[in-house]
Amino acid sequence: MTNPTPPPTPSIRPASMGDVDDLARLVHAAYRDPTTSGWTSEADLLGGQRIDSAMLGELVEATDTTVLVAELDGGVIGSGALTMPAAGVTATFGLFAVAPHQQGQGIGTQLLESAEQRAATAGFETIELTVIDVRTEVIAWYRKRGYTPTGETRPFPYGDERFGVPKRQDLRFTVLVKPVGPGGHEPAH
Numbered sequence: 001m002t003n004p005t006p007p008p009t010p011s012i013r014p015a016s017m018g019d020v021d022d023l024a025r026l027v028h029a030a031y032r033d034p035t036t037s038g039w040t041s042e043a044d045l046l047g048g049q050r051i052d053s054a055m056l057g058e059l060v061e062a063t064d065t066t067v068l069v070a071e072l073d074g075g076v077i078g079s080g081a082l083t084m085p086a087a088g089v090t091a092t093f094g095l096f097a098v099a100p101h102q103q104g105q106g107i108g109t110q111l112l113e114s115a116e117q118r119a120a121t122a123g124f125e126t127i128e129l130t131v132i133d134v135r136t137e138v139i140a141w142y143r144k145r146g147y148t149p150t151g152e153t154r155p156f157p158y159g160d161e162r163f164g165v166p167k168r169q170d171l172r173f174t175v176l177v178k179p180v181g182p183g184g185h186e187p188a189h
Contacts (some may be wrong), residue, residue, distance in 0.1 A: 008072050010107055012114045015067035015079070020056045022076040023069065027051050030097035032164070040097065045132065045171065046164035051095065055162060059095070066118065067095065070111050077102045082115045084122050090177070091119040093129045112145060120181035127180050130154060130173035139174060147176040 015023060031050040034043040042050075060067050064085055070078030081095035093115050098108045119127050131138050133153060143149075156171040157163050 008102070008105055008107065010070040010072040010077060010110065012068055012070050012078075012111060015060050015069045017057060017060055019067075019069050019076060020053050020060060023056050023067070023079050024051060024053045026076055026079055026099055027056075027095065027097045029100055030103075033100075040103065040138065041100070042132065042135070042164070045134065045168060046166055048161055048165035050164060052162065056095075068111060068114060070098070070107055072102070072107075078107050078111050080111050080115050082118055082127075084119060084124060089125045091115075091122070091124040091127050091180075093119075093127050096129075109145065116178070116180045123181060125179060125181050126177050128175060128177045130175055132156070133172050133174040134170075139176070142176050145178070147178045150175045150177055 027050050030040050031042050032046065032048070033041070056067070059065050059081055062083075065081055065083045068078075068080045068082065069076055077099045079095055079097045080093060082091055082093055084091045093112070096108070096111065098111070116127060127147075129142070129147065131142065133139075139149065152175040154173040154175060156166065156173065158166060158169075158171075
């Protein structure tokens with residue numbers, strides 16, 4: 001019997017302005033490129049862009065946000081944005097993407113755990129994220145990692161094409177939370 005190949009272990013670091021274009025391409029491939037087969041694709045729900053380089057640059061330079069980059073063999077293969085407001089107990093996580101050809105190998109879990117650990121270390125009690133509510137498989141993935149739907153929904157930004165062009169009119173976001181620090185429990189390492 002042979003041992004299964006261990007999952008790749010990317011390096012995870014804060015993004016710099018030099019990463020912005022690579023990150024924009026990665027996020028587009030993961031979410032909007034209809035020719036990729038990644039399970040995170042929203043191409044059936046939304047056209048247009050997910051984010052552009054200018055918007056990403058603003059996130060990278062924001063004082064309350066850390067855009068995380070996962071790299072493997074010198075290439076950008078994952079991203080996530082962790083926002084930790086100065087006077088808050090809840091951090092938010094978004095812009096979560098893994099290159100379609102790298103999905104299913106544990107890279108997303110490693111990125112998410114890195115964000116959770118950063119939030120816990122900074123003293124945040126919970127992490128909140130949002131998922132388009134019809135993406136039940138994505139919600140199930142987060143639930144397996146300890147995130148719970150709050151029952152709250154938020155509207156999709158219809159009319160703001162910076163976030164995409166909806167192909168249907170019933171999109172909204174489900175809010176999920178997970179305790180990660182003081183007042184909650186520590187994330188798994």
